[in-house]
Every structure is written in structure tokens, then in C-alpha cells.
Amino acid sequence: MGWLTAFFSWLGEFFGNPENWSGPDGIPMRLLEHLEFSALALALAALIAVPLGLLIGHTGRGEVLVVVSANLARALPTLGLLVMFVLLLGAASIWPVIIPLVLLSVPPILVNTYEGIRGVDPELRDAAYGMGLRGPQVLLRVLVPVALPLILLGCRLSAIQVVATTTVAAYTGLGGLGRYVIDGFATKDYASVVGGSVLIVLFALVVQTLFTLAQRVTVSPGVSQRLKVR
Amino acid sequence: MITFDSVTKRYPDGTVAVDRLSLEAPTGEITVLVGPSGCGKTTSLRMINRMIDASEGRILLDGVPVQGIDPPTLRRGIGYVIQQAGLFPHRKIVDNIATVPYLLGWDKKKARARAMELLERVGLDPALAGRYPFQLSGGQQQRVGVARALAADPPVLLMDEPFSAVDPIVRTSLQDELLRLQAELNKTIVFVTHDIDEAIKLGDRVAVLRVGGTLAQLADPKTLLSEPADDFVREFLGHDRGIRRLQFISTEGLRLRTDLTVEEGAERGTSEPWLLVVSGDGRPVGWVSGARPGELEPYGTFVYGRDSMRSALDAALLSPSGCSVAVDEQGKVVGVATREALDQALAEAADG
Numbered sequence: 001m002g003w004l005t006a007f008f009s010w011l012g013e014f015f016g017n018p019e020n021w022s023g024p025d026g027i028p029m030r031l032l033e034h035l036e037f038s039a040l041a042l043a044l045a046a047l048i049a050v051p052l053g054l055l056i057g058h059t060g061r062g063e064v065l066v067v068v069s070a071n072l073a074r075a076l077p078t079l080g081l082l083v084m085f086v087l088l089l090g091a092a093s094i095w096p097v098i099i100p101l102v103l104l105s106v107p108p109i110l111v112n113t114y115e116g117i118r119g120v121d122p123e124l125r126d127a128a129y130g131m132g133l134r135g136p137q138v139l140l141r142v143l144v145p146v147a148l149p150l151i152l153l154g155c156r157l158s159a160i161q162v163v164a165t166t167t168v169a170a171y172t173g174l175g176g177l178g179r180y181v182i183d184g185f186a187t188k189d190y191a192s193v194v195g196g197s198v199l200i201v202l203f204a205l206v207v208q209t210l211f212t213l214a215q216r217v218t219v220s221p222g223v224s225q226r227l228k229v230r
Numbered sequence: 231m232i233t234f235d236s237v238t239k240r241y242p243d244g245t246v247a248v249d250r251l252s253l254e255a256p257t258g259e260i261t262v263l264v265g266p267s268g269c270g271k272t273t274s275l276r277m278i279n280r281m282i283d284a285s286e287g288r289i290l291l292d293g294v295p296v297q298g299i300d301p302p303t304l305r306r307g308i309g310y311v312i313q314q315a316g317l318f319p320h321r322k323i324v325d326n327i328a329t330v331p332y333l334l335g336w337d338k339k340k341a342r343a344r345a346m347e348l349l350e351r352v353g354l355d356p357a358l359a360g361r362y363p364f365q366l367s368g369g370q371q372q373r374v375g376v377a378r379a380l381a382a383d384p385p386v387l388l389m390d391e392p393f394s395a396v397d398p399i400v401r402t403s404l405q406d407e408l409l410r411l412q413a414e415l416n417k418t419i420v421f422v423t424h425d426i427d428e429a430i431k432l433g434d435r436v437a438v439l440r441v442g443g444t445l446a447q448l449a450d451p452k453t454l455l456s457e458p459a460d461d462f463v464r465e466f467l468g469h470d471r472g473i474r475r476l477q478f479i480s481t482e483g484l485r486l487r488t489d490l491t492v493e494e495g496a497e498r499g500t501s502e503p504w505l506l507v508v509s510g511d512g513r514p515v516g517w518v519s520g521a522r523p524g525e526l527e528p529y530g531t532f533v534y535g536r537d538s539m540r541s542a543l544d545a546a547l548l549s550p551s552g553c554s555v556a557v558d559e560q561g562k563v564v565g566v567a568t569r570e571a572l573d574q575a576l577a578e579a580a581d582g
């Protein structure tokens with residue numbers, strides 16, 4: 001039980017230290033940075049990948065793009081990509097970090113959005129056209145609501161990945177919660193390592209919860225087959 | 231009226247699904263397309279609302295070629311019902327039914343009011359309006375599919391095997407419902423099925439197609455059964471063609487005897503082998519035979535003048551007396567059709 005005691009004493013040390021709650025290296029500031037990078041990268045990725053996935057899924061054109069992006073995502077080393085962009089663009093702005101984060105989060109969203117649209121029952125698509133809906137109406141009024149769970153799943157996978165990768169991005173000198181872990185290791189400040197890790201885990205859990213709530217609100221009960229209790 | 235004028239459909243892979251088809255689906259009638267799998271029924275139907283475009287020939291809606299009409303606009307004016315209903319899973323039943331009215335820009339209140347009216351029209355409980363499709367049985371979903379097709383009151387209805395995915399009992403009630411609706415609405419309906427019994431039950435006219443997409447015969451059901459055009463049609467109609475033809479022969483002229491009934495509790499005063507016991511208010515109770523005077527035997531009834539000879543014969547076969555009981559719409563006995571009377575009517579049916 002020795003390690004557990006150590007763990008809690010490090011936690012107490014980290015969170016009990018008033019210095020850790022203010023200033024540019026304080027927890028609120030670091031949290032905000034982490035949130036900012038993750039949210040920005042995710043938003044940009046969704047802005048690119050959702051419309052693209054919808055279009056490719058609906059028209060059936062450009063499917064090769066989806067395959068290539070899925071394979072690249074599996075092949076590309078995250079850290080390598082980060083380091084490469086920092087070397088290429090320098091570390092003066094946040095873009096050398098944001099760009100690779102976006103690149104990494106596009107594939108899950110793209111693939112799931114595409115699969116979501118493709119996977120809609122062809123009979124349903126047919127019925128929609130048969131009722132007299134036009135192409136864009138079929139997409140927006142029928143295919144998207146039915147594919148929404150998969151589209152959101154893609155976004156959630158990307159979000160989790162972005163939150164994790166933003167941690168690693170601290171290697172390149174960026175802020176965020178990763179600083180506690182990386183700096184902690186460098187200075188053998190294990191309280192900082194443990195405290196930072198716990199913060200990152202909590203952050204990821206909050207993100208998961210937010211997506212679950214978003215799903216509850218946006219997906220029709222008719223699609224999730226969740227009965228409303230009246 | 232829908233007119234097929236020498237219509238051919240050739241798919242990109244070279245399959246000729248429909249071959250120079252010419253036929254008319256008259257206004258206010260049910261025209262059934264029937265035939266074996268792959269004979270081009272669905273293809274023919276879908277060319278009417280341009281879900282598929284014809285390769286050659288013309289399809290006219292009241293004289294106007296559909297090929298000249300923008301497909302979504304055309305489709306909003308034509309009700310379309312498919313096999314698996316194809317309801318939108320994310321929308322409540324009421325909004326599913328109101329799909330086309332919404333597209334046509336009706337205001338939401340009017341569209342929903344119309345949807346509620348149709349829900350009842352197709353025999354569904356209005357309480358289902360707030361449910362989602364997955365909460366309905368297959369038969370209920372199919373009814374919603376019909377209601378959705380009728381929502382904007384289109385003059386034409388296309389139905390592609392709408393009842394083939396439900397069990398036989400539900401299918402029968404859906405068919406009866408459609409006939410009842412049609413009697414009120416008088417739509418021009420083109421109905422696709424591979425079930426010849428369904429075709430004969432529903433069709434004012436039946437078009438039998440053969441594989442390769444050519445028309446084998448177009449006739450009203452009675453003519454189809456009595457005068458099949460060729461061996462293909464004869465075979466497709468199946469074995470009990472003669473019996474089924476009886477359903478188009480009325481019992482109106484059937485000779486009835488009224489001296490074979492005896493009131494409940496009264497003495498039987500004749501030497502007839504069978505007598506029908508009738509209750510005080512004129513309803514049948516059972517048959518008694520001279521051989522076993524204490525026993526009541528089962529009976530079968532048909533509504534005189536409304537039901538067909540097929541029902542009359544069926545009623546006779548249900549009873550050991552061999553006679554069937556003619557009743558009026560209220561279920562009161564009007565007479566008895568004996569074996570001799572049925573024989574005579576059948577002989578006349580076989581002649582004409």
C-alpha cells in the first residue's frame with residue numbers, strides 16, 4: 001500500500017499548494033490553455049471533416065479520400081508530426097501545434113461521418129426521394145438526423161485524441177496541462193507529475209460526459225430508440 | 231389516367247426490364263401489375279414517378295408526359311407506398327404523415343391537423359401520433375405509410391408490394407382497409423404485387439406481366455379467371471381458378487327455400503331430412519336431422535345478394551346438411567340454399 005499513500009500525499013502536495021492556483025503556471029491558466037488548444041483544433045477539424053464526410057457519403061464521389069485519410073491516421077506517428085511542424089514553422093505561434101492536432105482529428109470525424117451517411121438504409125433514402133425531397137433535403141432532413149450518432153461518435157473519438165495529444169504537445173514548449181507532467185519529470189517533481197496526470201484524466205472524463213449529453217439532446221429518440229418517459 | 235405508350239427500360243448493364251409496354255391505368259380505378267419475380271413490375275411503377283427514367287417511349291399523366299416534369303415536383307403530386315413503409319425513424323408518426331404537406335409549404339398546424347385526420351382514416355389510434363416508427367408494429371407502420379402517401383391528397387397512388395411483409399391476417403385487414411378507403415377517395419391507383427390472389431381481390435383491372443417485361447394480359451379479374459389469354463397466364467393463375475372465379479358471381483339469383491326452417495322449441499312436422507332451427511328473433515341456431523332429432527349440427531351462412539357464390543358454397547361445405555343459410559345484413563335468416571339450388575347456380579356459372 002506504500003505507493004497508494006505516496007500517490008495521495010503527492011496529490012495533496014500538488015493541489016494543496018496555493019502557488020499552483022495562481023499565475024501563468026497556475027491550474028486555472030493551464031486548464032484554460034488546454035481547453036483552448038483542444039477546442040480550437042477540434043472545431044477546425046470538424047469544420048473540415050463533417051461537411052466533407054457528408055458530401056462524400058451523399059454523392060459517393062471522392063471515397064478514396066476517406067480511405068487514404070483513415071490509413072494515414074493509422075500510419076502517422078503523433079509526436080513525429082508535432083516535432084516536424086515545430087521544426088518547420090518554429091515555435092513562435094500556436095499554429096505549429098494546432099495544425100498537426102487538426103490533421104490528426106480529421107480522419108475519425110471524416111470516416112465516421114462518411115460511414116454514417118453511407119450506412120443509412122437504402123430503402124429510407126429511396127423513400128425520401130420518393131416523397132419528393134430534393135438531394136440536399138434528403139441529406140439534411142433525413143440522412144444527417146439518422147447518421148447523427150455516428151457523426152458524434154467520430155467527433156468524440158477526435159476530441160479524446162486531441163485532449164491526449166495536446167498533453168504531448170507540451171514537449172514543444174506549448175502550455176496546457178501537459179506542462180505539469182513534462183516539467184515534473186524534468187525536475188523530478190513527482191507531485192506535479194501525479195497532479196497533472198489526474199487533471200488530464202478528469203479533463204478527458206468531462207469531455208466524454210459533455211459528448212454524451214450532447215448526444216442525448218441532439219439525437220432523436222426515434223433513432224437512439226430511447227423511450228421518453230412521459 | 232396514366233398511360234404507358236410503348237415504354238422500354240434498358241438498364242446500363244443491358245438488362246431489358248420492361249419491353250415496349252403499353253397500357254392504361256384509368257382514373258379512379260385500381261390497376262394491379264402482377265407477375266413473377268423480375269418481370270419488371272417495380273421498374274414499371276417507378277418510371278411513373280421518375281424514380282427510374284424510361285429508356286424509350288412515353289408515360290403520360292392525364293395526357294402530360296412525366297418526362298417533362300421536374301422529378302421532386304412530380305413526386306410531391308403522387309403518393310408512393312413501399313414494402314417496408316420507409317418511415318423516417320427520427321420523426322414522430324404525425325410528422326412522418328405530414329412530410330409532403332411540409333414540403334409543399336403548408337403551415338405546421340394545418341399539416342398536423344391533416345395528419346391526425348389521416349391517422350384515423352387509415353384505422354389507427356390517434357394516440358399513436360406522438361410515437362416514433364420503431365414503437366409501431368409492421369402492420370401499423372404500413373398503415374402510416376399509406377397515410378403519408380395520402381397526406382397531400384394526390385390524385386395518383388403508387389403502391390409497390392405494400393402488404394407483402396406482414397402476416398396473412400394483417401394483410402387481409404390492410405387489403406380490406408384499402409378497398410374501403412378507395413371507395414371513399416376514388417384515387418387512380420397502380421398496385422404492384424406478385425400475389426395473384428391479392429391482384430384479383432384488389433384490382434379493377436389486372437395486368438399480368440411476364441419475365442422480360444412484356445404484357446401477357448390486361449383484363450378485369452373475372453375475365454382473367456374465365457378467359458386467360460395463354461398458357462403462361464393460366465399457369466400463373468394457379469390451380470383453383472374455377473373456385474376463385476365463383477367470387478365474382480353474385481348470389482342474387484340463387485333459388486332459396488323458405489320451408490326448411492323451424493322455430494326453436496316448435497315441433498318438426500315434415501319428413502325433410504334436415505331442418506334449420508331458427509331463434510325467436512330470426513337468427514340461425516343449428517341444423518337438426520331426422521336421424522338424430524336431439525342434436526344441433528353446425529351451419530354456415532352467407533349474406534344473400536351481397537356475398538359471392540364462393541361464400542355460399544363455402545357455407546354449404548361447413549355443414550353436414552350440405553345446405554347453406556342465406557341471411558340478410560342483420561344476420562336474420564332469409565332462406566336456405568339447398569344442394570340442388572347450388573348445383574344449378576354452379577352449372578350456370580360454368581356456362582357463362
Ligand SMILES: Nc1ncnc2c1ncn2[C@@H]1O[C@H](COP(=O)(O)OP(=O)(O)OP(=O)(O)O)[C@@H](O)[C@H]1O
Pocket residue numbers: 241242243245246247266267268269270271272273274424
Ligand atoms: N438497377 C438495376 N440494374 C440492372 N438490372 C436491374 C436493376 N433493377 C432491376 N433490374 C433487373 O430488371 C428486371 C426487373 O426488375 P424489377 O425490380 O422491376 O422486377 P419486379 O417485377 O419488381 O420483381 P420482384 O417481384 O422480385 O420485386 C430484373 O431482371 C432485375 O434483375
Ligand SMILES: [Mg+2]
Pocket residue numbers: 271272273
Ligand atoms: Mg419489385
